Amino acid sequence: MRTVIFDLDGTLADTSRDLIAAANHCFRHIGHGDVLDPEGDAATAFRGGRAMLRLGFERVWPEFTDADIDAHYPRLLSAYEEDIDRHTRFYPGAEAAVAALRDSGYALGICTNKPERLADLLMARLGARDLFASLIGADTLPHRKPHPAPYRAAVERAGGEIGRSVLIGDTVTDRDTARAAGVPLVLVTFGPAGPGAEALEPDAMLGDFDDLGAVVARLIG
Secondary structure (H helix, E strand, O other): OOEEEEOOEOOOEEOHHHHHHHHHHHHHHOOOOOOOOOOOOHHHHOOOHHHHHHHHHHHHOOOOOHHHHHHHHHHHHHHHHHOOOOOOEEOOOHHHHHHHHHHOOOEEEEEOOOOHHHHHHHHHHOOOHHHOOEEEOOOOOOOOOOOHHHHHHHHHHOOOOHHHEEEEEOOHHHHHHHHHHOOOEEEEOOOOOHHHHHHHOOOEEEOOHHHHHHHHHHHHO
């Protein structure tokens, strides 16, 4: 079965403001106020919670260690879960394009480095969990992207075949995942990398979800 696997943050939905808000909750807790900027630091938000904490600590507490990041990470996750969909929205046309693929007979799944429970919660809150037959998060398996195992699991649990699958993503992590799995890669240009994603040499670029069906058909039929 032809299968399309999507990254989540920065690919299907713009989650950056809610992620930044969760990180800033941690910094306010230790008396530093809102250290991260929702717009200027959006690209870091898509790299995950620890990346946001690291950037913030570099600005206000240069003596921090990895142990400090580990200590504050649970607080960040808790704050994020509490307000996970306050600002998050699908990119324009994403839901309709995904539904059209499903209705055309493609198997669909999500492979993300967001913790599985939070990814599942977010998709449910956005009303789109039922569009995807599989959802693999950072902690679903012993490995996370760019290791190929999560991608393969997402395909297999969706009922698809690796040899007729494609990954839709937005970052170098997705590029490396696709290469490790030996599958085509589509990178979106509305994510954090913007048009600069072309430098990662994907098999195709996607600037508008209205073009998703045609791009996928060209790559896997």
